[in-house]
Amino acid sequence: KNEVEQSPQNLTAQEGEFITINCSYSVGISALHWLQQHPGGGIVSLFMLSSGKKKHGRLIATINIQEKHSSLHITASHPRDSAVYICAVDKLIFGTGTRLQVFP
Amino acid sequence: DTEVTQTPKHLVMGMTNKKSLKCEQHMGHRAMYWYKQKAKKPPELMFVYSYEKLSINESVPSRFSPECPNSSLLNLHLHALQPEDSALYLCASSHLGTVYNEQFFGPGTRLTVL
Numbered sequence: 043k044n045e046v047e048q049s050p051q052n053l054t055a056q057e058g059e060f061i062t063i064n065c066s067y068s069v070g071i072s073a074l075h076w077l078q079q080h081p082g083g084g085i086v087s088l089f090m091l092s093s094g095k096k097k098h099g100r101l102i103a104t105i106n107i108q109e110k111h112s113s114l115h116i117t118a119s120h121p122r123d124s125a126v127y128i129c130a131v132d133k134l135i136f137g138t139g140t141r142l143q144v145f146p
Numbered sequence: 147d148t149e150v151t152q153t154p155k156h157l158v159m160g161m162t163n164k165k166s167l168k169c170e171q172h173m174g175h176r177a178m179y180w181y182k183q184k185a186k187k188p189p190e191l192m193f194v195y196s197y198e199k200l201s202i203n204e205s206v207p208s209r210f211s212p213e214c215p216n217s218s219l220l221n222l223h224l225h226a227l228q229p230e231d232s233a234l235y236l237c238a239s240s241h242l243g244t245v246y247n248e249q250f251f252g253p254g255t256r257l258t259v260l
Contacts, residue, residue: 075248083234085189085251128188134179136188 045069046137048129054143061116063140065129068110076103076114077128079139085128088114119144150252152237158258161227167255169220169237178220179249180212181236189236195220196242227259 046067055061065074076088089096089103091112096103100119105112116123121144129137150171159165169178176197181189194202195214209231211223220237234256238249 077251083183083236083254083256085236085238087248087250090248130188134191134194136190139186139188141186 044138045135046129046131048127048137048140050140051138052141052143054145055119057120057144057146059119059144061119061123061142061144063114063127063129063142065112065114065137066110067112067129067131067135067137069131069135071110071131073132074105074112075130076112077130079126079128081125088127116142121146150237150239150250152235152252152255154255155253156256156258158260159224159227160260161229163227164223164225166224167222167235167237167257169222169239169252170218171239171250171252172218173239173250174217174241175239175250176217176242177240177247178214179238179240180220180222181238182231183234183236183254185233193222224257227257229259232257232259 049064073090073092075090077085078088079085091105100117102115124143126139126141128139153168178195180192182192183189191204192206193212198214209226213221234254236254237252240247240249
């Protein structure tokens with residue numbers, strides 16, 4: 043069993059839909075990160091969380107330390123949101139990623 | 147300047163070649179990382195440098211040799227690679243601290259070993 047698991051592995055949505063990606067982890071952590079990787083390779087750090095909730099534009103990330111679970115939400119999804127979303131916890135452990143495709 | 151640059155963008159090499167990947171940042175970060183990423187897989191950590199010293203080597207074969215000549219530069223020297231080493235090689239940098247700090251990633255070098 044991986045120490046960081048994400049679900050779903052693949053996700054398709056219509057433009058405008060609300061999207062949720064989940065991340066569960068089994069190790070004690072100081073921080074959890076959500077990363078976005080577009081086709082071609084570039085990785086962008088979206089959020090770093092150690093508690094509660096953060097919002098940036100249409101993106102919202104939440105974390106529940108007791109339940110060892112985090113979610114990434116995308117409101118009003120857009121085709122440009124199509125990417126792989128990766129959850130990572132400190133000690134540099136990465137989840138397997140969620141591949142999101144948003145269709146117009 | 148909040149960018150991590152990597153050169154070259156693409157590299158094709160034979161198994162007997164020697165080549166180097168380069169990474170540069172000017173954000174004052176004192177931690178720099180090399181990752182290897184195979185298709186449809188998450189990045190796998192290879193090496194971590196802290197204050198220009200190698201602090202983590204994730205049991206990487208010796209055909210990969212990292213070098214950190216100064217606080218802004220990170221190299222990965224490649225020699226006698228195998229076709230299965232073909233992958234996207236990502237460099238990242240971050241501030242140092244007691245927790246996992248936000249990493250800034252370069253665009254990667256796509257390596258093909260023939």
